[in-house]
Amino acid sequence: MIKFNIQMVKWASHQPQLRAVRTPVFIEEQAVTPEFEWDDIDATAVHLLATLDDEPIACLRIIDYQKIGRMAVLKGYRGRGLGAALLQEAVAICKKQGSKSVHLSAQTHAIEFYRKAGFKQISDEYCDVDIPHVDMQLDF
Secondary structure, eight states, rough: OOOOEEEEEEEHHHHHHHHHIIIOOOOOOOOOOOOOOOTTTHHHHHEEEEETTEEEEEEEEEETTTTEOOOOEEGGGGGGGGGHHHHHHHHHHHHHHTTSSEEEEEGGGHHHHHTTTEEEOOOOOOOEEEEEEEEEEEEO
8 A cells, every 4th residue: 555645626726736647547548538528617626636745646526515526546556545545535525515425427347446435326327438437326
């Protein structure tokens, strides 16, 4: 297990660090177009940023304390608990803000990861940016 730091940040102050994670994961690895990846939601979302020695290595965003999205972990840091730690922190933040549940759109390869965190599948499979997804929900 690596020693990383998770902090809540805003797009306005941490855009370069968030882009440094999301660009290689979504745009380069998964071929998501930049036009889709960068949207107006980033400006109002709450972002979690994981760093190791001040280098950005993982992130996600929370929309209206009810939806988690854009979770990304750089390839070299996967399988070390970063995603689970980010998700746990995001869920705790949503709970603290009084949300009754939290939703996310999971890539189908990650369904089991989210199930382990207590999420339940609430939709059939669908394609989003040519990647198979399902909607999942965690009730508090």
